[in-house]
Amino acid sequence: MAGMSKDAFLHELLGRMSVEEMAGQLNLLTGAMDATGMKHSDDLEAKIRAGHCGAVLNVYTPAATRALQELALASPLGIPLIFGYDVIHGHRTIYPIPLGLSCSWNLDLIGRCARMAAAESAADGLHWVYSPMVDISQDPRWGRVAEGAGEDPWLGAQIAVAMVRGYQGNDLADPTSVLACVKHFALYGAPMGGRDYHTVDMSRREMEDTYFPPYRAAIDAGARTVMTAFNDIDGIPASANRWLLTELLRGQWGFQGWIVTDYTAVTEMKNHGTAATDADAARQSLEAGVDMDMVSEAFLSELPALVKSGAVREEQLDAAVLRVLETKWDLGLFRDPLARCNHEPVIHSTAENRSLAREAARESMVLLKNEGEILPLSKHQNIALIGPLADSRRDMLGCWIAAGDESLAASPLDGFREVATVVHAQGCGISEANEDLLADAIRAATQADVVVLVLGENWQMNGEAASRTDIRLPQCQRELAKHILQTGKPCVLVTMSGRPLELTWENSQFPAILHAWALGTEGGHALAEVIFGDAAPVGKLTMGFPRSVGQLPMTYREKPTGRPFNATEKYSSKYLDAPNDALYPFGHGLTYAAFDYGPVTASCTEMKPGEPITVSAEITNRTGHPATETLQLYVRDLVASVTRPLKELRGFQRITLDAGESKVVSFQLTDADLAFPGPDYQPLTEPGDFVAMVGPSSASVGCVRFTRTAING
Numbered sequence: 001m002a003g004m005s006k007d008a009f010l011h012e013l014l015g016r017m018s019v020e021e022m023a024g025q026l027n028l029l030t031g032a033m034d035a036t037g038m039k040h041s042d043d044l045e046a047k048i049r050a051g052h053c054g055a056v057l058n059v060y061t062p063a064a065t066r067a068l069q070e071l072a073l074a075s076p077l078g079i080p081l082i083f084g085y086d087v088i089h090g091h092r093t094i095y096p097i098p099l100g101l102s103c104s105w106n107l108d109l110i111g112r113c114a115r116m117a118a119a120e121s122a123a124d125g126l127h128w129v130y131s132p133m134v135d136i137s138q139d140p141r142w143g144r145v146a147e148g149a150g151e152d153p154w155l156g157a158q159i160a161v162a163m164v165r166g167y168q169g170n171d172l173a174d175p176t177s178v179l180a181c182v183k184h185f186a187l188y189g190a191p192m193g194g195r196d197y198h199t200v201d202m203s204r205r206e207m208e209d210t211y212f213p214p215y216r217a218a219i220d221a222g223a224r225t226v227m228t229a230f231n232d233i234d235g236i237p238a239s240a241n242r243w244l245l246t247e248l249l250r251g252q253w254g255f256q257g258w259i260v261t262d263y264t265a266v267t268e269m270k271n272h273g274t275a276a277t278d279a280d281a282a283r284q285s286l287e288a289g290v291d292m293d294m295v296s297e298a299f300l301s302e303l304p305a306l307v308k309s310g311a312v313r314e315e316q317l318d319a320a321v322l323r324v325l326e327t328k329w330d331l332g333l334f335r336d337p338l339a340r341c342n343h344e345p346v347i348h349s350t351a352e353n354r355s356l357a358r359e360a361a362r363e364s365m366v367l368l369k370n371e372g373e374i375l376p377l378s379k380h381q382n383i384a385l386i387g388p389l390a391d392s393r394r395d396m397l398g399c400w401i402a403a404g405d406e407s408l409a410a411s412p413l414d415g416f417r418e419v420a421t422v423v424h425a426q427g428c429g430i431s432e433a434n435e436d437l438l439a440d441a442i443r444a445a446t447q448a449d450v451v452v453l454v455l456g457e458n459w460q461m462n463g464e465a466a467s468r469t470d471i472r473l474p475q476c477q478r479e480l481a482k483h484i485l486q487t488g489k490p491c492v493l494v495t496m497s498g499r500p501l502e503l504t505w506e507n508s509q510f511p512a513i514l515h516a517w518a519l520g521t522e523g524g525h526a527l528a529e530v531i532f533g534d535a536a537p538v539g540k541l542t543m544g545f546p547r548s549v550g551q552l553p554m555t556y557r558e559k560p561t562g563r564p565f566n567a568t569e570k571y572s573s574k575y576l577d578a579p580n581d582a583l584y585p586f587g588h589g590l591t592y593a594a595f596d597y598g599p600v601t602a603s604c605t606e607m608k609p610g611e612p613i614t615v616s617a618e619i620t621n622r623t624g625h626p627a628t629e630t631l632q633l634y635v636r637d638l639v640a641s642v643t644r645p646l647k648e649l650r651g652f653q654r655i656t657l658d659a660g661e662s663k664v665v666s667f668q669l670t671d672a673d674l675a676f677p678g679p680d681y682q683p684l685t686e687p688g689d690f691v692a693m694v695g696p697s698s699a700s701v702g703c704v705r706f707t708r709t710a711i712n713g
């Protein structure tokens with residue numbers, strides 16, 4: 001290797017490989033430290049020894065990865081392995097679930113969290129994380145909304161970029177960098193009925209408008225790997241969809257990295273009914289543009305014969321193998337294959353990492369309601385902390401916790417106890433009523449000055465394979481809430497979940513509701529800070545909370561119809577039994593302050609091509625203390641050659657104002673901000689009338705109109 005260029009080295013190596021060894025490089029097997037599918041990899045060690053495995057998932061720690069890496073190095077060609085893992089929201093130190101963290105609207109913070117996860121993973125022997133999940137979703141019945149950044153493609157794209165940069169850093173060979181894996185390509189967030197793994201049927205326009213932007217942004221930011229989705233697209237499973245993987249992703253978007261399938265997605269094509277045999281499935285998948293087969297082992301078992309018979313072109317196999325080998329080179333694996341596993345286990349959850357996790361937790365909470373300013377609570381009173389999640393460390397971590405350690409996590413009770421006098425009562429199970437627990441809880445509430453109820457989903461109720469048709473709080477928890485409210489004690493509701501919930505009843509009963517997702521290792525401490533006012537909530541929803549599950553799927557980015565909503569006109573677009581809008585819309589989130597918004601103004605009424613326009617609004621902090629607000633900018637194209645949403649996010653700014661301070665906040669709108677996929681799906685900016693809107697949420701905006709002229713001058 002000494003002195004050889006990357007190209008020469010890789011081609012020389014390729015020239016020495018048998019077809020079986022080539023298929024081996026495309027074979028991703030699972031170890032036993034975790035599992036996310038039905039099939040497991042048998043004979044992992046024997047396959048590594050024979051050179052029939054190119055990468056391994058679900059094995060971490062320096063010792064465990066070293067043991068396998070040494071086997072790979074002793075295989076005939078000695079090609080090192082890549083180790084991958086589902087590091088979704090932290091590796092050892094867990095920060096809020098991605099949907100929660102997205103509510104911080106803090107790209108710098110999100111990037112720092114990804115960097116921390118990368119460093120912890122790399123120190124644990126890993127090279128590759130299966131994140132970011134950038135699937136847009138408008139349907140909280142789908143349990144995997146927990147892993148994404150919500151409903152908005154523009155914000156989703158910014159978050160995707162921050163995460164890719166955080167994981168990959170500037171150089172993959174940096175010992176704290178890992179490969180990012182953008183998933184799930186594509187459209188996985190739109191399964192019919194919100195049921196996981198279900199069919200996706202979507203127009204090309206909706207793909208381009210809503211679902212593609214975050215994947216595209218992640219690719220443009222340099223993400224090295226992409227994972228296919230389980231679903232089909234226009235009748236062809238994503239893992240065998242040549243249009244998607246080769247024409248669009250590689251061809252139009254210029255993706256240079258490698259594509260891995262999701263877990264057993266190759267052989268699942270037999271279940272989709274588009275392949276009769278493993279050989280069919282492997283051929284379709286490789287020909288579509290897939291490079292690596294996760295756990296199916298169909299590439300390993302079928303590709304050699306397919307190549308020998310001429311059914312698969314050898315160049316196709318060469319190209320896939322070269323992509324994988326090139327990544328191994330870039331990771332420095334050929335130079336120093338044991339670099340990430342040649343040390344003793346390191347202490348991961350350092351004070352610094354925990355402090356970042358706490359900052360992230362603090363910023364992810366969303367204050368949904370605070371009537372009569374009941375929050376923040378005074379620490380100097382008797383507090384009853386009640387509910388099945390009030391003392392659960394595991395549920396504070398949430399779904400997909402990689403190597404996160406529950407014993408290091410802080411529950412709400414852990415956090416409250418450090419700062420206040422608290423009586424705790426469980427009240428009920430997550431889904432089971434219990435009379436004794438209920439009686440204890442009523443007693444605790446009666447004796448307290450104020451009650452904090454912590455209700456919601458446990459960690460198994462969201463994430464993969466956790467779709468729900470009823471997204472209310474479980475019945476027993478609503479019963480508990482009723483009994484506690486009947487005590488007449490002031491009562492604050494803290495909700496935890498991995499998805500937007502239907503909180504219509506709770507909204508009508510509780511003066512204050514704080515949504516706390518699953519906040520991670522430091523969740524309990526951060527929650528106490530916000531409840532007692534040591535920190536103010538700053539989060540804004542990135543996915544609306546519906547009034548009723550019957551409204552789903554829903555988004556604030558809805559398009560105009562031919563019969564717009566009109567409360568008094570029967571033949572207009574509406575429900576007979578519910579309003580159209582969300583209970584808590586996209587962008588909503590209160591803080592411990594109130595603001596006044598002045599009128600929205602534009603720097604001119606005519607915007608010329610190539611010249612940005614400035615949109616401004618004055619905001620005043622009406623309270624007697626400093627406060628932080630995130631202002632949002634939305635636009636609407638009033639007449640275009642294709643239908644455009646009534647509102648689309650195009651900017652946001654977080655500002656902090658002193659007591660009584662006013663500030664003019666300005667946004668620049670450029671041609672690119674007004675562009676949309678035209679009739680041929682290519683980006684287009686048209687002349688005509690537009691509305692720019694500024695406000696504290698998608699449902700509360702002031703607006704100004706302007707015209708974009710056809711020509712300059």
Ligand code: BGC
Pocket residue numbers: 035036037057086130183262263464
């Ligand atoms: C999930 C992926 C995950 C993979 C590996 C699959 O079931 O859909 O998101 O990365 O398992 O664990």
